[in-house]
Amino acid sequence: MTDFSKPTMPGMSRRAVLAGGAALTASLFAPRGLRAQDFPTAAVNTTGLAVTDSTVTIGILHSVTGTMAISETGSVQAEKLAIEQINAMGGVLGRKIQFIQEDGASDWPTFAEKARKLLVNDKVASVMGCWTSASRKAVLPVFEQHNGMLYYPTFYEGLEQSPNVIYTGQEATQQIIAGLDWVNQTKGAKSFYLLGSDYIWPRTSNKIARKHIENFMEGCEVVGEEYYPLGHTQFNSVINKIKLRKPDVIYAIVVGGSNVAFYKQLKAAGIDPTKESPIVLTISVTEDEIRGIGGENVEGSYACMKYFQSLDNPNNIAFVDAFKKMWGADMVIGDVTQAAYLGPWLWKAAVEKAGSFDIDKVREASPGIELPTAPEGYVKIHENHHLWSKTRVGRARADGQYDVVFETADLVEPDPFPEGYQ
């Protein structure tokens, strides 16, 4: 069965990109690509999905308007890039990918409506989409009812494992635990001040962080935990408390526009992240966010992610080049953008392993799928539909990029329902 996934072996996409034009690559790889006539449509599509002898249609469902558009645009771009590269290599089971893009408009009922449209009317073979947990929660019943397959890119709070979703971002433990251990072991940090925006992801993440600090890290303590509404811009009171309690680490899970106020006020109050007293550690600021906050305000703080644009490996260099070539040289690529890029590739690998577009067969084939070409390095789909990924810590530079200062030696196992952290 594994020979079906051969065409996605390392180097293919990289070389495809380097070769440039689609026509050239198509002729280069034609002998090794899969041919549609070997996979008759009637056999690979028994459930009436939008598959023809030469094409297969998938959906892209993100917000391109509204408050979330600024975050989700990168994901859309990465998914389109992946689709173009896959098509240049001959497509999936010899069929070119076509996509139907729908706008979730940063509005959860709209997400549900569009998801239903993609699955019921358009019969798409899979959907790359959603960003916030709220939008995922809104579409989840739709995907389960109509048996669709969603590739969800964002790092999120876990506590979920749907047969109809492949989670290409990290669940909370993958993002948190290694980072806390690192700051404890290399920086000797003992006391932590947790703060975040007030919704499910920061709260769940801080819950896991607190359990880990109190139960698994010797001699460490949490000296404060606070939440602020989304869009909050007055952080002076918490900054005063931080100065009073003198934690070793500020563990910040502030999201969206609040970040701008938070980092600026932190700096104005004399807490300069570059001085590392206290250390600022976050799991919510990617390269995308830094563009809004301003590199000079974030410089010196640490972020715990699985991917940074500055990662130095051949996969990533090719990916960054291709991304900039397609979308402009001033583009930055954050953690979620990379995770979104994995979606179409993982789906292609699963379809070719299954030898079918049928959702049930793709689902069955998904666990164990490996993607050695991932920009973040090697990833693998776990039984629980999440990815095995490395955790990395980066230190923010003034130019808005991160220097990678640490990465776990092995892939971290995804654990959406962590024992001992509930």
Next chain:
Amino acid sequence: MQSDRKTRFLTREEAIYFGLLAAVIFLILPMALDSFRLNLFGKYLSYAFVAIGLVLCWGAGGILSLGQGVFFGLGGYAMAMFLKLEASTPEATAIQSTPGIPDFMDWNQVTALPWWWEPFNSLAFTLVAVVAVPVAFAFIIGVAMFRRRVGGVYFAIITQAIAAILTILIIGQQGFTGGVNGITDLRTLKGWDIRSDEAKEILYFVNAGLLFACLFAAQYVRRSKLGRLLIAMRDQEDRVRFSGYDVASFKVFVFCLGAAFAGIGGAMFTLQVGFMSPTLVGIVPSIEMVIFAAVGGRLSILGAVYGTLLVNWAKTTLSESFPELWLLGLGALFIAVVMFFPNGLAGLWSEQVRPRLRKLFAGRGAGATPPAAPVPANSASAPDRPAAKAAAE
């Protein structure tokens, strides 16, 4: 004869309009649309409840509320709480640390069902709450505002603030309300799967039936003495007060009625869409609902329904065809309506289309034009004229 025509529940012309709308909603849409699109129109129609309430409050009563989403949300949340409790059986939630409570409570370390959730185990209580909670809330707001003679722009701003406050409250209390995510994954109503296509069709017709009940109620109010007093209050509040009427009570009543309609709409929304979230409570949806009424014509209850359908349909179609540009198109539509048809679709009909149709038929009548015919047309639209002028100022 004049007073008879004014107090009669439906004139012949209005009866035709009601019949047309009924034909569209009960016959044409279900026959022309597949089940996915029909469900979408069901969702739009649940917003129409709010628009009808706005026509009464704003168009007739001159009370502009920018917080109708609050009442829509309260009704919707009441229904969502019942459905969520039904979906959270101990068997279905066995994976949680505390089985038997809604999943989001478990994620937020809530270990027991809060007392104020308990009554929502009962469907009867829920159905009463869908109307009673929004009405009670509207009553408190209404008494507090109107007794102090707060009106106009101040009232609009305060209602908007209330919408913002309630959103923040819901998001902040996520252990009890589901926070930003809302209350999701609603499955069954007394064991009846609300997600199946047949269920959605049935819910569409239930929704349509309730909408007509509300339309008739609104029509009744407009035809009654109360309706005429509302218009009088809108145009000359002091005169009504000096005539010995208790202006505040009438305002409170019509505001509560609008809230009741919105609550029913919210509950039907939850049933048809399968979840409820704070994005339907806040300022943006509240203003959108005002736009629905404005596009349809804020003086016409039937126009409000058409306006809601048109705007939402345009929203869906435009966003499907132009995912990155559709908001601009929609914005252009609103500007065009406000600039060229300040009385909305209904105004377009009564000022442009109907006179021409009349002329056409009168011309065919070969000189036997009954002089009575144009008179009702004029007098019917006469009460609306000052309003249009007032709005333009």
